[in-house]
Amino acid sequence: xxxxxxxxxxxxxxxxxxxxxxxxxxxxxxxxxxxxxxxxxxxxxxxxxxxxxxxxxxxxxxxxxxxxxxxxxxxxxxxxxxxxxxxxxxxxxxxxxxxxxxxxxxxxxxxxxxxxxxxxxxxxxxxxxxxxxxxxxxxxxxxxxxxxxxxxxxxxxxxxxxxxxxxxxxxxxxxxxxxxxxxxxxxxxxxxxxxxxxxxxxxxxxxxxxxxxxxxxxxxxxxxxxxxxxxxxxxxxxxxxxxxxxxxxxxxxxxxxxxxxxxxxxxxxxxxxxxxxxxxxxxxxxxxxxxxxxxxxxxxxxxxxxxxxxxxxxxxxxxxxxxxxxxxxxxxxxxxxxxxxxxxxxxxxxxxxxxxxxxxxxxxxxxxxxxxxxxxxxxxxxxxxxxxxxxxxxxxxxxxxxxxxxxxxxxxxxxxxxxxxxxxxxxxxxxxxxxxxxxxxxxxxxxxxxxxxxxxxxxxxxxxxxxxxxxxxxxxxxxxxxxxxxxxxxxxxxxxxxxxxxxxxxxxxxxxxxxxxxxxxxxxxxxxxxxxxxxxxxxxxxxxxxxxxxxxxxxxxxxxxxxxxxxxxxxxxxxxxxxxxxxxxxxxxxxxxxxxxxxxxxxxxxxxxxxxxxxxxxxxxxxxxxxxxxxxxxxxxxxxxxxxxxxxxxxxxxxxxxxxxxxxxxxxxxxxxxxxxxxxxxxxxxxxxxxxxxxxxxxxxxxxxxxxxxxxxxxxxxxxxxxxxxxxxxxxxxxxxxxxxxxxxxxxxxxxxxxxxxxxxxxxxxxxxxxxxxxxxxxxxxxxxxxxxxxxxxxxxxxxxxxxxxxxxxxxxxxxxxxxxxxxxxxxxxxxxxxxxxxxxxxxxxxxxxxxxxxxxxxxxxxxxxxxxxxxxxxxxxxxxxxxxxxxxxxxxxxxxxxxxxxxxxxxxxxxxxxxxxxxxxxxxxxxxxxxxxxx
Ligand SMILES: Nc1ncnc2c1ncn2[C@@H]1O[C@H](COP(=O)(O)OP(=O)(O)OP(=O)(O)O)[C@@H](O)[C@H]1O
Numbered sequence: 054x055x056x057x058x059x060x061x062x063x064x065x066x067x068x069x070x071x072x073x074x075x076x077x078x079x080x081x082x083x084x085x086x087x088x089x090x091x092x093x094x095x096x097x098x099x100x101x102x103x104x105x106x107x108x109x110x111x112x113x114x115x116x117x118x119x120x121x122x123x124x125x126x127x128x129x130x131x132x133x134x135x136x137x138x139x140x141x142x143x144x145x146x147x148x149x150x151x152x153x154x155x156x157x158x159x160x161x162x163x164x165x166x167x168x169x170x171x172x173x174x175x176x177x178x179x180x181x182x183x184x185x186x187x188x189x190x191x192x193x194x195x196x197x198x199x200x201x202x203x204x205x206x207x208x209x210x211x212x213x214x215x216x217x218x219x220x221x222x223x224x225x226x227x228x229x230x231x232x233x234x235x236x237x238x239x240x241x242x243x244x245x246x247x248x249x250x251x252x253x254x255x256x257x258x259x260x261x262x263x264x265x266x267x268x269x270x271x272x273x274x275x276x277x278x279x280x281x282x283x284x285x286x287x288x289x290x291x292x293x294x295x296x297x298x299x300x301x302x303x304x305x306x307x308x309x310x311x312x313x314x315x316x317x318x319x320x321x322x323x324x325x326x327x328x329x330x331x332x333x334x335x336x337x338x339x340x341x342x343x344x345x346x347x348x349x350x351x352x353x354x355x356x357x358x359x360x361x362x363x364x365x366x367x368x369x370x371x372x373x374x375x376x377x378x379x380x381x382x383x384x385x386x387x388x389x390x391x392x393x394x395x396x397x398x399x400x401x402x403x404x405x406x407x408x409x410x411x412x413x414x415x416x417x418x419x420x421x422x423x424x425x426x427x428x429x430x431x432x433x434x435x436x437x438x439x440x441x442x443x444x445x446x447x448x449x450x451x452x453x454x455x456x457x458x459x460x461x462x463x464x465x466x467x468x469x470x471x472x473x474x475x476x477x478x479x480x481x482x483x484x485x486x487x488x489x490x491x492x493x494x495x496x497x498x499x500x501x502x503x504x505x506x507x508x509x510x511x512x513x514x515x516x517x518x519x520x521x522x523x524x525x526x527x528x529x530x531x532x533x534x535x536x537x538x539x540x541x542x543x544x545x546x547x548x549x550x551x552x553x554x555x556x557x558x559x560x561x562x563x564x565x566x567x568x569x570x571x572x573x574x575x576x577x578x579x580x581x582x583x584x585x586x587x588x589x590x591x592x593x594x595x596x597x598x599x600x601x602x603x604x605x606x607x608x609x610x611x612x613x614x615x616x617x618x619x620x621x622x623x624x625x626x627x628x629x630x631x632x633x634x635x636x637x638x639x640x641x642x643x644x645x646x647x648x649x650x651x652x653x654x655x656x657x658x659x660x661x662x663x664x665x666x667x668x669x670x671x672x673x674x675x676x677x678x679x680x681x682x683x684x685x686x687x688x689x690x691x692x693x694x695x696x697x698x699x700x701x702x703x704x705x706x707x708x709x710x711x712x713x714x715x716x717x718x719x720x721x722x723x724x725x726x727x728x729x730x731x732x733x734x735x736x737x738x739x740x741x742x743x744x745x746x747x748x749x750x751x752x753x754x755x756x757x758x759x760x761x762x763x764x765x766x767x768x769x770x771x772x773x774x775x776x777x778x779x780x781x782x783x784x785x786x787x788x789x790x791x792x793x794x795x796x797x798x799x800x801x802x803x804x805x806x807x808x809x810x811x812x813x814x815x816x817x818x819x820x821x822x823x824x825x826x827x828x829x830x831x832x833x834x835x836x837x838x839x840x841x842x843x844x845x846x847x848x849x850x851x852x853x854x855x856x857x858x859x860x861x862x863x864x865x866x867x868x869x870x871x872x873x874x875x876x877x878x879x880x881x882x883x884x885x886x887x888x889x890x891x892x893x894x895x896x897x898x899x900x901x902x903x904x905x906x907x908x909x910x911x912x913x914x915x916x917x918x919x920x921x922x923x924x925x926x927x928x929x930x931x932x933x934x935x936x937x938x939x940x941x942x943x944x945x946x947x948x949x950x951x952x953x954x955x956x957x958x959x960x961x962x963x964x965x966x967x968x969x970x971x972x973x974x975x976x977x978x979x980x981x982x983x984x985x986x987x988x989x
Contacts, residue, residue, distance in 0.1 A: 066342045068349065074330065078117055082127040085323045089250065090131055092321055093232050094145075096246030096358035100253065100315035101128075104281075104345065105327030106337030107257025112222050114325055115254040116207060125203050125228060125252055130196035132232070132250075141237065148231040149199060150188040151206040154307045155224035156276045162206030162226070163189040177310050182249075185311070190231075203228060211273075223273040225280065225308050226254040243363040251315055255281065255308075258337070280306040284316075285344055291317045292350040319356050324348050405522040413515050413531040417538050420511040424504040425545065431501020432546035434494045436553030438487065441494075443557075445484035448477050512539050576613035583607045 070084045089099035101124060103111035117123025136145040151162040158174030171187065178184045193199045211223045230250045235243055256277040283306035290301040303313040315322050326345040328338040455474045459466045466474070487494050516535035519528070583606035586599050 061339065064342075066346045068326070068345065078114070078121055078123055078127065081114055081325070082124050085325055086124045086128045086250075086252070087131060089321055089323060090128060090135060092356075093132070093230075093248035093250045094135055094139075094234060094246075096234070096248045096360050097356055098249045098251075098314060098318070098320035098359065100251040100312065100320050100322040101325065102251075102253035102255055102312070102315075102322070103325045103327055104255050104348075105257060105341050106329065106334060107221055109257065109327035109329045109334070109337070109341075111257060111325075111327050112254050114327060115226075115252060116203060122200065126196060126200045128250065128252065129193075129199040129230070132230070133194075133196050136232075143234045143236055146192065146233040147194075148190045148192055148233075149202055150185070150190055150229045150231075151202060151226070152185060152188060152229075153210050153224040153226045154280065154311070155211045156273060157280065157307050159185055159307055159311075160209075160224075161185075161188050162209045163191060163202065166209060174307075177307065179310070179313070183311055183313055199230075222254060222256050223277070225256050225277075227311060228252045245361040245363060247359040247361065251312075251320075253312070253315075255284075258341070280308040283309045284312070285347070287312075287316055288344075288348045288351060291352075292347055316351065319354070319359070321356055402522070402524070406524050406527040409520055409522045410527045410530050413518060414534050416515055417512065417531075417535055420508055420515075421538050421542065424508040425542065427501050427504035428508060428542060429545050429549045431498050431505065432549040433553050434497045434501065436550040436557075438494050438498065439550075439554065440557040441484045441487040445481055445488065448481045448484065452477050452481070508542065509539070512536075572613060576610055579606045579613065580610040583610060 072081060072084070086099075086101045089097075089101065093099050101115075103114050105111050113123065115123050116125055132147070136143075136147070139145075149163075152175065153160050153162055155174075159177065160170065160174055164170070175185050175187050178186050191198075191202055193202060206226070206228075210226055228251070230252075231247065232250070233245060233247045235245045256273075258278060258281050283302065286305065287301050287303055287309045290299055293299065301317055303309045303316075309316070314320050324345060326341055328334070328341050330338075452474060455466070455470055455477075458470065486492060489495065512535040516532040518531065523531070583603045586603040586606070
């Protein structure tokens with residue numbers, strides 16, 4: 054200690070409780086204010102005040118912060134909780150006042166700042182209790198409300214930054230909580246308890262020398278010290294009285310006046326002393342501890358409860374009972390009425406909900422009906438689009454292979470591959486057309502998707518519909534219905550698409566069967582032809598070109614065999630080389646592939662009988678007795694299909710004398726015409742090359758037909774109309790196979806008189822009549838599913854559009870769709886509008902040029918059935934003509950096929966001598982006959 058300074062002796066202080074720096078607000082509250090609460094509720098007064106030097110934490114201890122509330126909030130929370138706990142027994146009333154003593158003036162911290170404040174502050178009234186007149190009293194219902202009140206009051210409290218404390222309180226704040234309780238149990242005398250809890254945050258004592266406060270702050274400090282000094286004096290007086298009555302100077306300050314009963318009256322008081330642990334505050338701490346220790350020596354009288362007894366008169370109870378009875382009766386009546394009303398309301402609401410649900414369901418149903426057709430149609434279109442894609446994919450794949458062949462080979466592409474490519478390109482046209490974004494299918498799919506979106510939106514809107522009339526159950530009901538409708542729609546869509554695909558698969562399967570059957574027979578025939586060509590004719594001349602032809606056909610056969618081996622794992626080898634002319638083939642091969650009824654497959658005898666009746670023309674026929682069309686009908690059909698094909702009499706005459714099919718020989722030099730053979734009975738072998746599976750110079754396979762027509766041969770020059778028609782009728786039942794035989798029935802209908810096909814085979818020269826090469830004829834005859842890709846057209850429009858083209862690979866459904874949207878027109882344009890899209894297999898030039906053995910090329914004069922059969926050129930007189938092969942029909946004479954050759958020219962005649970032709974073994978074709986195929 055420096056000399057001259059005050060010397061301190063070591064002192065010990067004793068307090069009830071000492072808290073260190075680790076103590077929190079809850080610890081302080083639990084040890085100080087909490088024990089007072091029960092007393093307050095029991096009617097005792099209690100006071101908690103904080104004393105200490107400035108900046109030592111009094112305000113922090115009393116008020117705290119939002120996150121760390123102090124004694125006020127904790128005490129109030131506890132108080133309201135206790136009131137809640139005993140509310141069944143007591144009715145409690147809490148009134149709060151909040152004031153400050155600033156510069157010895159009392160200010161109401163709860164008063165509206167806008168209201169005028171009394172000069173000199175509020176006055177203190179003192180009776181049995183000390184009361185401040187004019188204070189605003191608030192009745193909070195919870196600790197939170199008290200907290201709000203204190204926060205509001207603290208904002209109005211005078212605080213100023215000082216050297217010691219930035220938020221130094223320049224006033225003493227007094228929060229008083231008056232709790233009045235009365236027991237709920239009524240008795241003649243009612244005891245009311247009234248306790249007051251005063252929580253006081255004193256201003257900090259400050260030594261003027263230690264502070265640099267000047268002016269107002271210094272005045273404030275002086276007043277603070279004055280009041281604290283008065284408090285200290287009172288404490289001293291209370292301590293020293295020792296039970297003797299001694300004057301206590303309460304009136305020296307407002308603070309002591311206010312705390313009069315708290316210090317020396319009927320009150321339990323807790324003094325919290327705040328000290329700073331730093332050496333800077335050593336003196337303050339020392340003084341404070343001395344001050345506090347003195348306070349501990351205060352001895353007060355026995356504290357009593359504040360109880361007020363209220364006597365009640367019996368008459369008031371009677372009144373109360375009557376009033377309560379009336380109230381009970383009124384409430385009962387209300388309750389009963391409410392129940393019945395509620396029942397009606399519930400019933401009404403239920404009905405409304407039910408009606409609303411019905412309405413929603415009806416909306417759903419209507420929307421389903423409105424959009425179902427379009428949506429399902431879209432699904433069908435989608436399926437058809439898939440089919441078209443598959444077909445187009447296959448076509449392009451084949452085209453790609455051909456291109457590879459072309460690029461890999463130094464020589465130009467062979468004629469047959471060229472033809473195949475052209476044909477396939479033509480086939481691809483309709484599929485590409487269908488796949489275009491602006492195609493009818495896509496348009497309909499787009500329309501369908503719009504309908505679908507509308508449907509979905511409606512389902513969603515209805516299922517999410519909210520209404521006062523709809524309760525939860527009803528909403529769920531509607532939702533389920535919407536989900537059900539949607540599921541049904543999805544099912545319909547899936548089924549439709551599946552059906553379309555299944556139909557497509559069926560059609561492809563039938564096409565496959567038909568093609569395989571046809572190719573098998575073709576191949577067998579080619580092989581047999583080769584064998585026959587190698588058989589010496591009458592003159593024994595089988596050399597030269599014949600051998601070439603034979604070799605070519607043999608090669609074709611081998612290739613076909615290979616193709617068959619690949620296609621179906623089976624060769625036609627075993628069926629074609631039998632010495633008894635196709636017997637094996639006819640019986641076994643066709644049966645293998647035929648799906649026709651067994652009965653139909655065993656009608657060979659009928660066919661044979663007919664052959665005996667009608668001669669050679671029916672020797673190949675696999676009749677289906679009783680099931681043939683009348684010639685007239687065929688004629689009409691043909692007329693309808695080809696109105697432009699009426700021919701003049703001159704043409705007819707010309708036709709009668711020229712029934713031979715001209716074809717180019719294998720060297721490309723030969724020229725076949727129909728001259729000669731005017732009197733030669735004709736059994737003709739027609740070869741129409743066109744097989745995409747077999748390449749090369751053999752001109753591929755295609756259609757060959759054997760026909761024996763004795764009547765024709767005898768009446769070539771002047772066959773009457775009736776004869777022709779009879780013959781026609783007979784031939785209706787002939788077994789015939791051509792490319793279109795395998796067309797699905799569906800396509801058959803749509804094939805109509807596809808103008809491409811007539812042009813394919815050339816125009817006929819005579820009067821209109823059913824022509825077996827004419828698709829219109831096929832349409833009237835065939836009942837098999839048609840390969841839409843090959844030849845189909847719109848039956849409905851054939852009359853008006855005779856030149857309408859076919860739609861390769863377009864399935865029937867597609868066609869029917871197209872019909873609705875004039876698809877045919879667009880298809881037609883696709884074929885005719887652009888030369889490149891024309892069907893290459895049916896060039897116009899093919900009709901004019903007989904020299905080209907292109908697809909479907911046929912003599913214009915070979916209109917009559919017998920004339921459709923290719924013949925070799927007649928033997929003599931035409932040395933400059935190319936070779937020709939004639940399969941003549943000898944009528945009822947024994948049929949024998951022979952080949953005669955003119956000396957010096959490569960011309961051969963196949964005379965009608967086919968004794969071994971398997972007339973009785975063509976039953977295998979019956980199944981195809983059922984499908985109305987035509988073997989040409
Ligand atoms: N126990 C404590 N924990 C944390 N901070 C405290 C504590 N005590 C006091 N403080 C902080 O010290 C500062 C001064 O405290 P406070 O204002 O309570 O002192 P005071 O005694 O009220 O001063 P004054 O008498 O000048 O009003 C405040 O910022 C307060 O947050």
